[in-house]
Amino acid sequence: MNPKSHLIESLISLGATMLIAAGLGWYMLNEPTRIVSAQGEVLAVQLDEAMTLYAENCAVCHGLNGEGIGATPALNNPALGTMPFEEIQKTIARGRYQTAMPAWSLLDGGPLSDYQIDELVLLIQYGDWAETGDRVVNLGLAPLVPFTTEADPALLAQVGTLTDGATLQTAVQIFAANCVSCHGADGLGTSIAPALNDEDTRAKTADELTRTLTLGNTGTLMAGWSNTLTPEEISALITLIQRWQEVPLGTIPAPNVPIPTTEESIALGSQLYAANCSRCHGPEGQGTPRAPSLNVQSFFVDRTDQAIQQIITSGVPGTAMPTWGDRMTEAEIQAIVGFIRQWEATAPEVATLTRPGGGGPPWRNNSTATTQTTLFGLLPVTSTNPTISTHANGSTQTTNALDWRILLLIGILLASAFTLISKGLSSLARLKR
Ligand code: HEC
Ligand code: HEC
Ligand code: HEC
Known part of the structure; x- marks a missing residue:
């Protein structure tokens, strides 16, 4: 060399x-x-x-x-x-x-x-x-609280005519403001708290009930109310609990709480609707010959979010409307309700479903009774839980600076490249000679 x-x-x-x-x-x-x-x-x-x-x-x-x-x-x-x-x-x-x-x-x-x-x-x-x-x-874990309801005015007046009516009226109003969210309309119970308007609870002594109301039950959702309610108010509630069978049903209606939504939940609802509901109810909820329109004022006007959630969860027995509660999570059903509720602002007075026959939109072409029954057993449910819980995680870990090992590797690669090139050059120089 x-x-x-x-x-x-x-x-x-x-x-x-x-x-x-x-x-x-x-x-x-x-x-x-x-x-x-x-x-x-x-x-x-x-x-x-x-x-x-x-x-x-x-x-x-x-x-x-x-x-x-x-x-x-x-x-x-x-x-x-x-x-x-x-x-x-x-x-x-x-x-x-x-x-x-x-x-x-x-x-x-x-x-x-x-x-x-x-x-x-x-x-x-x-x-x-x-x-x-x-x-x-x-995550579909929005608490059903805080929500309150207003007592029905006519029935509340009727309660006033009962013995000690003023006490019962006070208790009904306190219950409507503080307890209905967990113990349900007319005290009939919900999935998170027991009924208070029933024989079992009436059978309890006033002392026992007062202790629960004042101190709460440790380790359960039942908090103590002694900081929030006066002893007179607590005693009025005990009177109501013990005499609830005299109070007409409907006096304390269910609250109407809109299901909270986020951008992610609406996107999820839209995706689940497209995958599971649009074939019967139409892509825009306009209805098809197989299922009624959901995108119409008359649908929204009488239905609270809770009612719509309940219908989707339980289905409509004896019709083609399936039970979704066993195929979707509560969060997914709530996401669909939030998505459907968005239509209310622009929903037409009368359903826009055109009569079948006259060259209707393409979604009606495959809507025959036979496909309906076959599809029924095979309805795919796209579960997209991971997208909800991981969206924020992923983005926090992508900003790592260049690792030193990568730099070392690049260095070594470059060094080998240089060595190879220099070897080539010196062979060239040798060839020339
Ligand atoms: C955050 C939800 C929540 C709220 C709000 C709430 N409760 Fe409760 N309550 C519960 C739960 C859950 C239990 C059952 C506790 C247990 O299992 O021991 C309960 C139990 C009770 C009991 C005992 C029932 C029994 O059969 O022993 C009484 C009485 C009661 N609540 C009254 C009230 C009253 C009156 C209010 C309003 C001032 C109220 N609660 C507000 C959740 C709630
Ligand atoms: C069953 C209802 C319940 C649940 C579930 C619950 N808490 Fe509490 N928490 C309470 C109550 C009631 C108090 C007030 C206790 C008191 O009177 O001192 C409280 C008090 C607190 C306090 C003290 C607040 C203050 O101002 O001093 C903290 C902190 C707290 N909770 C955190 C949590 C965290 C974190 C969780 C979830 C892991 C949780 N709690 C779940 C009912 C609950
Ligand atoms: C196989 C066809 C079919 C599918 C799929 C279907 N539905 Fe239905 N749905 C129906 C029928 C039929 C009715 C009307 C039931 C009746 O006669 O009351 C209905 C009724 C309803 C109602 C009540 C309408 C009212 O006026 O109260 C709601 C809400 C609803 N469906 C939502 C959904 C949602 C959300 C999905 C998707 C998760 C879905 N449906 C999927 C056929 C279907």
Whole structure:
């Protein structure tokens, strides 16, 4: 090998070495900012996990956005956020004795690890409650509270004519404002709280009922009301509970609470509707010869979101309308209700379904009775749960700085390339000679 090509080869190797060194140096200079951004990412991931934990465990009592419900305090309150970390941690871990606030730590028989409890404290200190509310909605865990209803005026007046009518009227109004959300219309119970308007409850002594109402039942959704209601109001409620059979049904109607929606829930509803409902009810809800229009004023006017949810969940027995409750989650059905409810603003007075026969829109071409029955057994239900729970996760982990291993690899590759080229050059030089 002649000295000239040897020199070229050495120069090239030197260049490659310097490149590796420069890469490493660049990496080290950037290391501190990388650590800071990594810490930010860890916090973002923890807050993200905390929002789901909150939705699953706490929203039912502390509200959609941590605003508090009835007798349960708010968690979105800035004063709480500035309390020492350990104090909030202890409250969540151990609960508050003799209140409805249960102990959450595994040590105290609860379901949460210390790490998860720390994440919840971070949520209380640094969390975004609007975003948390969206998470609760997207997971279909929006509490049915706070909601209240108005007593029916005519029936309320009728209650006034009963013995001790004024007390019963007061109790009906307190119940409509504070208890109906859990214990249901006319106290007949819901999926989250038992009926109070029944023989079993009437059979309880006034003392027993007063104790439950005043102190709550530890570890259940039933909070103590002694901070919110006066002893007279509590005693009026006991009178109502014991004499409820005298109060006409319909005095305390079900509340009409719109199901909360988010951009994600509407998108999910739209997708589920297209996959499961449009073949019968039409892509725009305009109806088909197989199923009535849903996109029409007369449909919306008498139906609350709860009623629509109930119809979709249970189906219409004896008709082609399937039962969806066993194929979709509550969150998915609520997403469909939110999607359908959007049509109300522009829904026509009269259904726009044109009579079959005259070259109708393409969606009616395959709507024969035979396809209906075959389709019925094979209806695909697209379950898109993962998109709801992971949308925020994915985006927090994609911002990593260039890893040093990648830089090293690039360096080595470049070095080999240089060596190869220099070998080629020196062979060329040799050939020329
Ligand atoms: C069954 C209803 C219920 C559930 C579920 C619940 N809490 Fe509570 N929580 C309460 C009540 C009631 C209080 C008020 C206790 C008292 O009177 O001191 C409370 C108090 C608190 C407090 C103290 C607030 C303050 O201002 O001092 C924190 C923090 C708290 N809860 C966090 C949580 C977290 C986090 C979760 C979910 C893991 C949760 N709670 C679930 C009912 C509940
Ligand atoms: C956040 C939901 C919620 C609210 C609001 C609520 N309760 Fe309850 N209540 C419950 C649950 C759940 C139970 C069952 C507790 C248990 O299993 O021990 C219960 C139990 C009771 C009981 C005992 C029933 C029995 O058969 O032993 C009474 C009485 C009662 N509630 C009255 C009321 C009154 C009156 C109000 C309004 C001032 C009210 N509750 C508000 C959830 C609620
Ligand atoms: C196989 C055809 C079919 C499919 C698929 C279907 N439906 Fe229906 N649906 C019907 C029929 C038929 C009725 C009318 C039942 C009756 O006679 O009351 C109905 C009624 C309803 C009603 C009540 C209308 C009213 O006036 O009260 C709602 C709400 C509804 N469907 C929603 C849905 C949703 C949401 C989906 C998709 C998850 C769906 N349906 C899928 C056939 C269908």
